[in-house]
Amino acid sequence: MSFTDRVYEIVAGIPAGKVATYGQVAALAGQPGAARAVGNAMKHNEHPERVPCHRVVGSDGSMHGYAFGEGTVTKQAMLQREGVVMLGGRVELARSRWDGAGN
DNA sequence: AGATTGACCGTGT
DNA sequence: GACACGGCCAATC
Numbered sequence: 001m002s003f004t005d006r007v008y009e010i011v012a013g014i015p016a017g018k019v020a021t022y023g024q025v026a027a028l029a030g031q032p033g034a035a036r037a038v039g040n041a042m043k044h045n046e047h048p049e050r051v052p053c054h055r056v057v058g059s060d061g062s063m064h065g066y067a068f069g070e071g072t073v074t075k076q077a078m079l080q081r082e083g084v085v086m087l088g089g090r091v092e093l094a095r096s097r098w099d100g101a102g103n
Numbered sequence: 104a105g106a107t108t109g110a111c112c113g114t115g116t
Numbered sequence: 117g118a119c120a121c122g123g124c125c126a127a128t129c
Contacts, residue, residue: 003126022111026125035111037125042110044127058111065110072110 003029004041010100011042014055017083018098019091021059028100035059043067054078055098061091 006029014020020028022035031037042053048068054075057063066075076086085092 026111031125033112033123034125036109037111037127039110040108040126040128053110056110059113063110067110075110 003031003034003037004044006030007038007041008045008047008051011051011053011056012047014052014098016052016055017096019055019057019061019079019084019093019096020098020100021061021093022056023059024098024100025056039064055082057091057093061087061093061096062089063091 007025010025010028011020022038023032026032026034026038029038038056042051042056043065045051045053045067054066057079063072063075066072068074069078076089079091079096080086084096
């Protein structure tokens with residue numbers, strides 16, 4: 001069980017209609033501050049069907065990239081399709097931020 | 104094992 | 117609000 005593996009499990013636990021920040025996932029993985037490592041894991045994501053990496057955004061709700069589809073464009077589309085509120089290309093973390101528990 | 108990069112984050116200008 | 121700098125962690129060359 002490595003850091004990346006834990007990240008995959010956590011991201012896989014993010015419910016539809018909600019999103020989590022890299023730093024948040026990193027903290028839940030046991031490494032607060034390893035936001036970059038989380039992004040790296042997403043890029044290396046070997047289980048796109050099991051790990052909804054599109055539900056992971058930046059601390060500001062902004063998105064940086066996406067290993068599939070058209071990239072950030074597809075990412076936004078998928079998020080909106082899930083019911084996530086978007087403002088100018090950024091996710092409204094105030095409403096769609098995943099609490100990491102049961103909310 | 105050493106050096107470099109990357110889907111980050113916070114702060115300052 | 118946009119751009120620049122440093123620090124952080126993990127993976128890759």
